[in-house]
Amino acid sequence: MSLAPAHGDEGSAPVFDVQIPAGYRDWRLIAVAHEEGNLNDLRAVLGNDIAIKAFREGKLPFPDGAIIARLAWKYVPSEENNRVFGRQQSFVTGDATNVQFMVKDSAKYASTGGWGYAQFNDGKPVDAVALSGCYACHVPVKARDFVFTRYAP
């Protein structure tokens, strides 16, 4: 989430080795959100079939193989829409910012709650140090298996 790493010790950063999952842009929608501040984005959270099934069944923890994708785009006012509404009220997706993934593998990622984390900027993975804070920030939602997003019905 672009927060500071939880550890200053570079050597302690877990190596997640998560690749971009094929076809993730076709996955089904979990929910959407808006982040202000430095992020200033509109985001969609998508899930592969295993993740979607678990969300819909309210099943925790997520089974191995579940993958959650967070896509984000710049938060841009739409003058075109605002003209129709007659006021400033519409914000739409601009350029993509980055894509993040959480991959459930309870054995491989046991030291980080069973989830591997990844972020890709223009298709390039960020390094392990940049990901070293992911797990710590997700700990507050440990009761939901470290997943912030709730399914939007």
Place this chain on the structure above:
Amino acid sequence: MSLAPAHGDEGSAPVFDVQIPAGYRDWRLIAVAHEEGNLNDLRAVLGNDIAIKAFREGKLPFPDGAIIARLAWKYVPSEENNRVFGRQQSFVTGDATNVQFMVKDSAKYASTGGWGYAQFNDGKPVDAVALSGCYACHVPVKARDFVFTRYAP
């Protein structure tokens, strides 16, 4: 879009007869948006296979059979997320508000640009008068076959 009908004459309201398409919640994502003002929502725009293909190929007009779904949820601050970020910045999806559809059938809906419009509140369709302004509001984007939403890459 919850705007005033373009016509005061109830008899002139087109009857669209659009039903809720089966499985629309599983459709692929076109884009997301945020509307302030009275709507105050976060929204996701999904498309059936015909619509998604046309969006990705930049093909206009949309072929018959294309359906675009607009889901919307209340725009709700997330105190849970804000605690992690350390400031007020996160907005997530609350309760669903309503669902809208645009269905392309160039013959059946010839008088409204080839699109039929529908809105369902808690699964119940709104009446023809409530939909009579849809077409007029979409005319400004006639050059994009009356579709406001642009595909988010």
